[in-house]
Amino acid sequence: MKCNYYIDVKIKNLEEEAMTSSILPAIVKISGKVIKSLHSFNKTTEDKNRNKIAVAFPGYKKEYRKFGNTIRLFAEEKSFLEEFLVFLNNSSLEKNINISDVKDVKGNDVINYHCFISHKLKKQAKISISKKTGQSMFSGINPDNYSSYYEKLHKYPNLRFVSQTNNNHFSLFIERKVNEYFSQAINDEGELTSYGFSKKLTPVFLPFFK
Numbered sequence: 001m002k003c004n005y006y007i008d009v010k011i012k013n014l015e016e017e018a019m020t021s022s023i024l025p026a027i028v029k030i031s032g033k034v035i036k037s038l039h040s041f042n043k044t045t046e047d048k049n050r051n052k053i054a055v056a057f058p059g060y061k062k063e064y065r066k067f068g069n070t071i072r073l074f075a076e077e078k079s080f081l082e083e084f085l086v087f088l089n090n091s092s093l094e095k096n097i098n099i100s101d102v103k104d105v106k107g108n109d110v111i112n113y114h115c116f117i118s119h120k121l122k123k124q125a126k127i128s129i130s131k132k133t134g135q136s137m138f139s140g141i142n143p144d145n146y147s148s149y150y151e152k153l154h155k156y157p158n159l160r161f162v163s164q165t166n167n168n169h170f171s172l173f174i175e176r177k178v179n180e181y182f183s184q185a186i187n188d189e190g191e192l193t194s195y196g197f198s199k200k201l202t203p204v205f206l207p208f209f210k
Contacts, residue, residue: 001187001204003074007081008100011069030096032159035195041087042194052080055196056206060176065157074206113179113205118172118197
């Protein structure tokens with residue numbers, strides 16, 4: 001993926017200073033709705049054009065478990081963002097967000113490169129006995145490691161969703177990785193989820209600029 005174009009989706013009426021002082025439920029709620037809109041958009045798009053828009057949070061602060069109030073969306077082709085803008089403007093979010101025009105990414109403005117990976121909390125493993133070997137088997141996270149796994153995920157900012165298929169509530173915990181240098185070869189192999197985040201083993205690094 002080449003990050004040629006971007007748009008900024010900014011949540012209205014939230015002071016930037018509050019990002020470091022307290023958790024603002026409105027940010028989590030509205031950000032989640034924007035990301036869910038992208039997920040829905042991908043589900044209704046032709047296969048060849050699915051999962052072509054990447055999500056970044058320029059105000060991400062792990063130490064405060066905050067995303068900031070801006071969601072930045074990148075795409076290789078301008079038309080992908082333009083089509084999503086039509087989809088987003090037809091949603092009920094218009095009163096809560098300001099959306100920029102589609103802009104070119106300017107290489108001279110880039111500070112470094114960020115990759116955003118989503119993690120869904122897995123359940124603690126259930127132990128079963130293999131009929132072939134008689135040995136214990138785990139399906140999930142090993143109970144001995146679950147506490148550290150749980151604590152690690154909950155250090156990341158998270159978005160909350162309701163499944164469209166079974167109405168179950170779930171969270172996506174968002175990890176950020178930073179690279180000082182960019183490799184197009186890595187991005188060419190990269191893959192995005194329908195929520196716009198990188199897959200863990202095939203990351204997509206996005207330009208960071210203010």
